Amino acid sequence: MRGLLPILTVLAAIVAIWYAAVAPMNIRGALDVAERAGAEVMPTESLARFERPIWRLMVDNPQYIALGYSLDRPRLPTPVQVGSELWKTTGEMALNGRAFSKRSLIYHGWITLHSTLWGFALGTVLGMAGAIAIVYSRVVDMSLMPWAIISQTVPIVALAPMIIVLSSQVGIEGRTVPKAIISAYLCYFPVLVGMVKGLRSPGAAQLDLLQTYSASGLQAFLKLRLPASMPYLFTSLKIGIAAALVGTIVGELPTGAISGLGARILIGDQFGTPLAIWAALFAAAILAGVLVTLLDLTQRATLKRMGMQA
Amino acid sequence: MQDTAEAPVISATSLDLTFQTNDGPVHALSGVDLNIAKGEFVSFIGPSGCGKTTFLRCIAALEMPTGGTLTVNGMSADDARRARAYGYVFQAAGLYPWRSIEKNIALPLEIMGYSKAEQADRIARVLDLVELSGFGKKYPWQLSGGMQQRASIARALAFDADILLMDEPFGALDEIVRDHLNEQLLELWARTEKTIAFVTHSIPEAVYLSTKIVVMSPRPGRITDVIDSPLPRERPLDIRDTPEFLAIAHRVREGLRAGHAYED
Numbered sequence: 001m002r003g004l005l006p007i008l009t010v011l012a013a014i015v016a017i018w019y020a021a022v023a024p025m026n027i028r029g030a031l032d033v034a035e036r037a038g039a040e041v042m043p044t045e046s047l048a049r050f051e052r053p054i055w056r057l058m059v060d061n062p063q064y065i066a067l068g069y070s071l072d073r074p075r076l077p078t079p080v081q082v083g084s085e086l087w088k089t090t091g092e093m094a095l096n097g098r099a100f101s102k103r104s105l106i107y108h109g110w111i112t113l114h115s116t117l118w119g120f121a122l123g124t125v126l127g128m129a130g131a132i133a134i135v136y137s138r139v140v141d142m143s144l145m146p147w148a149i150i151s152q153t154v155p156i157v158a159l160a161p162m163i164i165v166l167s168s169q170v171g172i173e174g175r176t177v178p179k180a181i182i183s184a185y186l187c188y189f190p191v192l193v194g195m196v197k198g199l200r201s202p203g204a205a206q207l208d209l210l211q212t213y214s215a216s217g218l219q220a221f222l223k224l225r226l227p228a229s230m231p232y233l234f235t236s237l238k239i240g241i242a243a244a245l246v247g248t249i250v251g252e253l254p255t256g257a258i259s260g261l262g263a264r265i266l267i268g269d270q271f272g273t274p275l276a277i278w279a280a281l282f283a284a285a286i287l288a289g290v291l292v293t294l295l296d297l298t299q300r301a302t303l304k305r306m307g308m309q310a
Numbered sequence: 311m312q313d314t315a316e317a318p319v320i321s322a323t324s325l326d327l328t329f330q331t332n333d334g335p336v337h338a339l340s341g342v343d344l345n346i347a348k349g350e351f352v353s354f355i356g357p358s359g360c361g362k363t364t365f366l367r368c369i370a371a372l373e374m375p376t377g378g379t380l381t382v383n384g385m386s387a388d389d390a391r392r393a394r395a396y397g398y399v400f401q402a403a404g405l406y407p408w409r410s411i412e413k414n415i416a417l418p419l420e421i422m423g424y425s426k427a428e429q430a431d432r433i434a435r436v437l438d439l440v441e442l443s444g445f446g447k448k449y450p451w452q453l454s455g456g457m458q459q460r461a462s463i464a465r466a467l468a469f470d471a472d473i474l475l476m477d478e479p480f481g482a483l484d485e486i487v488r489d490h491l492n493e494q495l496l497e498l499w500a501r502t503e504k505t506i507a508f509v510t511h512s513i514p515e516a517v518y519l520s521t522k523i524v525v526m527s528p529r530p531g532r533i534t535d536v537i538d539s540p541l542p543r544e545r546p547l548d549i550r551d552t553p554e555f556l557a558i559a560h561r562v563r564e565g566l567r568a569g570h571a572y573e574d
Contacts (some may be wrong), residue, residue, distance in 0.1 A: 203398045208372055212398040213421045214391055223417065227408045305447040306408035 024054045026068030029254055030058060033071060034064050078274050081127025085279040102259070105283045111260040112248050113287060115176050115188035119183025120244040123239065126184060134192075135199040135225070136217075150191050156182065160251050176259055183247030187240040194236025198229025230306065234299035241291045249284055261287075317384060317409055318345035319473060319505045322370055326377030327364060327531075336362045337530030339375070344524065344533065351506045353516035354524045355562060356569065361531020362509045362524075366475050368397050375473055382473070396473035401481050402514030403458035405514065406448040407463075412437070412446035415465045416556075436464040439498055440535075455471065456487040460494070467502070476508045480515070489547060492518055496545060517541075517558045518550055524564055527569025535565035 031049060043049055048058065049127040058065055069078055077085070089105040100107045133140040160182050167178040177243065202224050210220045242253045252262025261284045268276035327339040339361045346352050353363035367373040368380055371387035384389035390396065397418075412433045419429045436444050440460040444467045447480055459479055466474060480488045492515060499506055510516050516523050518538070525535040539558060541549065549555055 092547050204405075205402055209398065209400065209404055210421070211372060212370055212391065213394070213418045214394075214492070215421045219421050223421070224406070227406065307410060308408050 011268035015079055022074070022076050023065050023080050024058060026074050027057045027061070027065065029071050029073070029075055030064045030067040031061060034061075034067060039064075039085055052303070073272060074145055074274060077278050081275060082278045082282060085275045086282055089276075089279055090283070105261070105264070105279060106220050108259055108261050108264050108280070109283050109287055111247070111285070112252065112262065115179035115248040115251070115260070116183055116241070116245045116287075116291075118176065118180035119247055120187055120241050121213040122180060123184035123187025123240060123244060124191050127236070127240070128195050128233075129193030130188070130192045131199055132221075134196050140240055148189060151185070156186060156247060156250050157253070159185070159200065160253070165250070175251075175260075177247050179257075179260075182208075182251035183244040186247035187244035187285075190239040190243060191233075191236045193233045194239075195229055198232030198236075201224045201232065202228045227306065231299075231308065232304065234295065238292050238299075239296060240297050242288050245284065245288050317347060317458075318346070319348050319350075319383060320507065321381045321410040322368075322378065323380075324366075324378040325368065325375050325380055327361070327368065327373060327375045328377075329361060335371045340530035340532045342378070342531075342533055344536070345396070346505060346507065346522070347504050348505055350522055351407070351496075351508065351520050352522045352524060353520040354507070354509045354526060355511070355513065355516045356526030356534075356566065357528055359531065360526035360569070361528070362526050363477055364531060365526075366477055366507060366509055369473075370396060370475055380544065387526055388482035392473055394469055396469045396475050397469065399459075399463050399466045399474065399476040401478040403455075403462040404518050405458055405507045407450055410447050410449055411442065411453070411461050415446075415468050416451070418465060418469050418571060424469075432468050432470075436467045439467060439501070440464045441494065454487075456483050456491055459483065459491065463495075463498075465505075467498075472505060474506045476506065478511065488512075488515070493547060500543065511560050513562050514550055516544060517549075517555055517562060523558070523562055524570065525565035527566070534569045535561070537561055537565075 021177060029051065032046065035041050035044075035046070041049070041064065043052070052060075064160075068074065070145055076082065086105070090109075091102065093104040094106060098104060100110070130144060134144055135141075136147075163182050164175070164178045167181065172178065206224060206228075207220065210224060215223070248260070249262035249265070251257075252260035253266050257263040258267075261280045264280035265277050268274065286291065322342050325339055325342040329336045331340055342361070342365060355366065356362050364373060368375050369382055369387060371391045380387055383391065383393070383395050404507045406409070406417070409417065415433045415436060416429050417420075419432060424432070428454040433446060434443070435445055440463050442457060442460055442464060445453065445457065445461075449459070451460065463474075463476075463479065480491050483491065495506075496519060498504075508516075509518060510519075521539050521543070523535075524533055525530065525537070527534045531573065537558060541554060541558070
């Protein structure tokens, strides 16, 4: 494969930078551990160490830099530590038949995925409906589009707790629905924008052609605008599903949720277990990657079926 | 004008079309009088802005004249369109990339509600007319520009309109391909006996194809000369070297020059 070398080069560079960063990030933790084990570190008082810059600590205690790569609670874990934590909370638990235990990231990932897919479906339907309304009605174009843009400038972190509170007020049990709403809120926008562009992509000549057949508006939509918008739709869906996943995770963060990848990240933060945060982060990234790849494959299959792989 | 008693297929009387723009009114057509008889091949030639495409679009009811009268098959342009009076061929083939060639030709048939069997029949027949039999399953991007334009002509022929309106259909093609398509178009015209209105920039193309050449000039868009061609209907490509051909071409060129003179 021709693209493999550059991909591996970038990957190697990222891993190298990561490993290099572990030393300064973990030097304080390493010195604390060493001191507790009775070793002599410079300076000896922890308060004095606290005020020293990390670079100085590394210069003064070079023999403890290596310790930073094997801490139990590192500020910045190494890729191997993250990988093994990820394995411990997914593959290993699955092998032991505990894939859906509350400690398993498969369980939490499933909770997040569930809401993400609902939010994605809701956001896609809303986005497509909005796009059709905007393309066919100038009034809607002038009135809805500004709100759609404004909606994306409101920080979702500020909005998420309100959506949860309001949906419990109207009697919605559980967190799946409010999380899906938050996720749809992020997801609908790229779908809307992409579909508006796609539905408007046929040129004047193509619309004139249909007019010479006295085609109805519905026929023009089904035979021209909709198929013409497909490439745009799939591009938007790929952005949309990633946004939906982010929305769900954000919906799990500040809201007291106890399950889902977002909740794992928050709990990891509160209990001082960075490894759990990093593992949850990677689980979310892998999930996003899988979802986008699935959509990409669907796109290829669909466009190929439509004969559009020129 | 033909000396038949038959009513003209297309008839325009002091036709005006003025576009209101931010820079003031633009007189796209002014006082256009023209009759086109059944079975004629009429070319419209003139510089950009002379209204030749606008006139074609008026016949197709894609533009509404602001004055004068225009009838197509004895009815208003709007009614004629609803009665499927014409097929329109645009400068760009405009085939849908997600449809195979036969599906592209099926497009107007689907819209007009032909049965599947009838569609298949007609597709086979028009593909044969434009010499594209065997290419029905191909997608547009698999065909050359000339073949795509032939497919778009097939699409315009599929529903048996008597009139074929062609807006610079070969304008984007190279000279050799254009010659070949011109020859094919004449054959097709002879076989189908359609009435063809054809917009072009090219003097040789206009003279080679037409029984009647309409020379137009801009600002305001109007007809400056109408030439009835004395050439026989049967025309090999080398007719373009005969004195008769060159004489007509000369007259067209003079007409174009006269139309240009006042603005320079």
